[in-house]
Amino acid sequence: MNTHVAHDQAAPAAPTIVDADIRADLQDAHASFVEALGDPGTWWTGAERVAIVDEARRAMEHAQRPPWEAPSTITGMIGDGHPLPLWAIDAVWRITNHPGTTTADWYASIIEQSDADLTDRDGARSYVELVAVVAPMNAIDRFADVMGLARLPLPAPVAGAPSRHAPESSVQRHWVPTVNMAGANVFKALSAVPAASAAMRPVSASHYVPEDAIVGDLTWCRDTLSRAQIELVAAATSMANECFY
């Protein structure tokens, strides 16, 4: 393994991990996603988006805690002056450590708290962006952990206000609002925050198969694993996470 930390001369605040044994498109997808975390998002600032990842990483260190032990209910777990609201911290931990235990009631309680807590942003769409940060970082960090690589360092936050871009969307079949669009339901899930949805897609394509080949070419592969072997790993992971979808 030839792992080292390299600093991009053009962007010294965004170091990347380079490993000669890993496909370049995979490393590029990881680096691009992580670098963009420091930028202002749609509903969260750059500092808040980085804090969301910090919380996801802290949650992983407490993976054995049961789902009903939300960090906001444990004395001393969240320090004063934390940049994130309590509901967001609880959501990050639940999604990171116990994704298969989320329910409609749990989601409703999170949104109720977010709507009460936030005065300048939309609770449901803020939650969607939070999911769009936490879930890809689970992929990127868990890949590094299993491969025995260092996790990517997080970028310095960039100052600026969130865009608050909110395309027309509504609650339809998901718990969260979605826009009207074609495609698999899981790809609609983040559609209420288009920038966040777009940021996730290269991560998926580099880890799995290109989006147009998911159902469009059932023989597509990288000549390492067959498509059937890819789907077996996918199914086993989904089963291990008790994911119904």
Place this chain on the structure above:
Amino acid sequence: MVHAITGGDLGVIDQHKALMDDTIGVDARTDAIAVYANFSMMTRIADATGTPLDAGSTAISETLRADLGLDDFISSRM
């Protein structure tokens, strides 16, 4: 490999990685871990957003869901 990873024992994970390197090669092992990581992401997106089964999957998955007990998952959304 997936069950070794979710089990969390680093020694067992390393054993499985070595076995995969010997049988399918390093590149295939890396791609398998990448697929595992991807579905660590997609399952979290689906379950955190209440994503329902796609219309075309509901009927054709009925027997499979019953055989594997998937309808009993907390995350079941029919």
